[in-house]
Amino acid sequence: MISIFITAFVVGGLICVVGQLLFDVAKLTPAHTLCLLVVIGSVLDGLGLYEPLIDFAGAGATIPITSFGNSLTHGAMAEAEKHGLIGVLTGMFEVTSSGISSAIIFGFIASFLFKPKGTI
Amino acid sequence: MVARGLLTFKTNPSIASTGVTAGPLEKKSPFVSLFDKMYDEEQSGAGTNEQGHAKMMEDACMIALSKVDSVPEDADFLLIGDLVNQMTPSNFCAATVGIPYMGMFSACATSVSTLITAALLTDSGFSKIAIAGAGSQHNAVERQFRYPIEYGSQKPETSQWTVTAVGVAAVTPNKKGMPSIVCATIGSVVDLGMTDPLNMGAAMAPAAADTLQRHLDGHGTKITDYDCIMTGDLGKTGFELYKTLASNNGIDVTENFRDAGEEFYGEDPSFFAGASGAGCSSTVYFSEIYAKMLQGEYKRVLLIATGALLSPLSFQQGDTIPCIAHAVELTMK
Amino acid sequence: MNEKKYAALEKEISPKTPYLRNCIKAFLVGGTICLIGQFVALFYMTYFDFTERTSSNPTVSTMIFFAMLLTGFGFYKKIGQIGGAGGSVPITGFSNAVVSAAIEHKSEGYVLGVGGNMFKLAGSVILFGVFSAFVVALIKTILVKLGVVSW
Incomplete structure (x- = not known):
């Protein structure tokens, strides 16, 4: 029980370190870095490696943006298993819809409530 | 050899007054006591950043005019610029004050390019009062050139903070006891292949060094002739680079070298390498430098405003950052 | 220089x-x-x-x-x-x-x-996530159909 908290912290932190190295060493912009990490997550799931990581690290693997690529691919592959090629299209957002829908809903609600502050 | 881009004013037009307005964060500036009007809120009470920006410009113009006991109807020209798309804050400011207007853009070097143009109009006898200046508003500029204000991107130590400030000067025919505009050098665009929009000082430093060299050679002056040689918004990193470039050119870099961007927020590390923006050079020139000239502390100064001529589009398309620096020489007799 | x-x-x-x-x-x-x-x-x-x-x-x-x-x-x-x-x-x-x-x-x-x-800002993440998921899932499906790998 305790160990999942430690692995969540360490694995999540390490994925962020990869991102930081992409910022600082590869000189990528935040947008390029995030896109690359999403693609990496998607490929790892294709190789069947991301689900074991989630079992090992819990939120340490589901909170970083790599999990977004993973869950898109996972949904697509799960549907493809049932319905063949067409499932690749229909299953895409099966697993990941909650992230996108909450971002849209909360983003819109925020635009009613807040305005940019611009202080330090 | 005909010296290109050099100007000498026969009648030495004067800066009869200045008007400087600034936003809430600028209260941290060591020059704050010299600013004419401060706002408690970034948008200066207007509905949007851009409207607040325009209001700040109007107020600065009115302050400068009121100091020479004038109203907008007395002014012949308004030459002003900013960094927002199509310079709408300047345009709206001009619509409100109703002075014949020409918007000018040299990015953050606009303070000097407008001053030079105002001096030319005055020198040629077409203008009794010309308002020249430039401004910027942090939120309006950041959202255009970089990210939304609340976006959590990590800024490196070389990045600079766009000021919320406007500085304008009322240029009149020569008046005794007022700082006057003697000569100027129009900069040429220098691009040494820098591409990092979070290190603009490094991009602009070669332009500043180039204009300094051209001004000294063209007008036959030396560093020691000036009490102060102040660049616009190179910031801590760019200022170091500029001084290195200047000394590589055989110029003796003295204490007289100053940079408005480097000094604007003092030593506060939360502003990283210092200030930038069209309002940075204009406010420091028209408050700190102007005040020191009136007091007689500075008799002769060279102001070199620097500008990075990039757009978000040119950066995204992978272009380098072309830069410019315009120089103007003021004396106090 | x-x-x-x-x-x-x-x-x-x-x-x-x-x-x-x-x-x-x-x-x-x-x-x-x-x-x-x-x-x-x-x-x-x-x-x-x-x-x-x-x-x-x-x-x-x-x-x-x-x-x-x-x-x-x-x-x-x-x-x-x-x-x-x-x-x-x-x-x-x-x-x-x-x-x-x-x-x-x-x-x-x-x-x-x-x-x-x-x-x-976030749109590009969705685009690349969706497209790479599409490509990865497509390749995997084809490989499974060909009998190279299994689900």
Whole structure:
């Protein structure tokens, strides 16, 4: 029980370190870095490696943006298993819809409530 | 050899007054006591950043005019610029004050390019009062050139903070006891292949060094002739680079070298390498430098405003950052 | 002074990127966000009918909600400045990108401003996520059909 908290912290932190190295060493912009990490997550799931990581690290693997690529691919592959090629299209957002829908809903609600502050 | 881009004013037009307005964060500036009007809120009470920006410009113009006991109807020209798309804050400011207007853009070097143009109009006898200046508003500029204000991107130590400030000067025919505009050098665009929009000082430093060299050679002056040689918004990193470039050119870099961007927020590390923006050079020139000239502390100064001529589009398309620096020489007799 | 020489001079004079310090900060900030996520997941597993597997969806939504509040009150940009990738790589950074763009553009109205710009930063993540998922799933499906690998 305790160990999942430690692995969540360490694995999540390490994925962020990869991102930081992409910022600082590869000189990528935040947008390029995030896109690359999403693609990496998607490929790892294709190789069947991301689900074991989630079992090992819990939120340490589901909170970083790599999990977004993973869950898109996972949904697509799960549907493809049932319905063949067409499932690749229909299953895409099966697993990941909650992230996108909450971002849209909360983003819109925020635009009613807040305005940019611009202080330090 | 005909010296290109050099100007000498026969009648030495004067800066009869200045008007400087600034936003809430600028209260941290060591020059704050010299600013004419401060706002408690970034948008200066207007509905949007851009409207607040325009209001700040109007107020600065009115302050400068009121100091020479004038109203907008007395002014012949308004030459002003900013960094927002199509310079709408300047345009709206001009619509409100109703002075014949020409918007000018040299990015953050606009303070000097407008001053030079105002001096030319005055020198040629077409203008009794010309308002020249430039401004910027942090939120309006950041959202255009970089990210939304609340976006959590990590800024490196070389990045600079766009000021919320406007500085304008009322240029009149020569008046005794007022700082006057003697000569100027129009900069040429220098691009040494820098591409990092979070290190603009490094991009602009070669332009500043180039204009300094051209001004000294063209007008036959030396560093020691000036009490102060102040660049616009190179910031801590760019200022170091500029001084290195200047000394590589055989110029003796003295204490007289100053940079408005480097000094604007003092030593506060939360502003990283210092200030930038069209309002940075204009406010420091028209408050700190102007005040020191009136007091007689500075008799002769060279102001070199620097500008990075990039757009978000040119950066995204992978272009380098072309830069410019315009120089103007003021004396106090 | 040519471009090459100037680039060398610029490198020498500009402050060095503190690689190690940035990485440590990214590790701590990113790790902490994931740790909080793990507590949220525990909450959903304990008080609601979620398993270890299914708790990730409500956890992600909750973290997005937290990041909305932090962005709106002006704290998330400080987290991003300190943590670097530690602030932007977790899903909270995705939320920050959406929310910051949404509130930034409300001055242009809810349709053209908020609606048109909400995904101006985060949209590319969705695009590349979806397209790479498409390609990966397609390849896998074809390989399975050919009998090279199995599900």
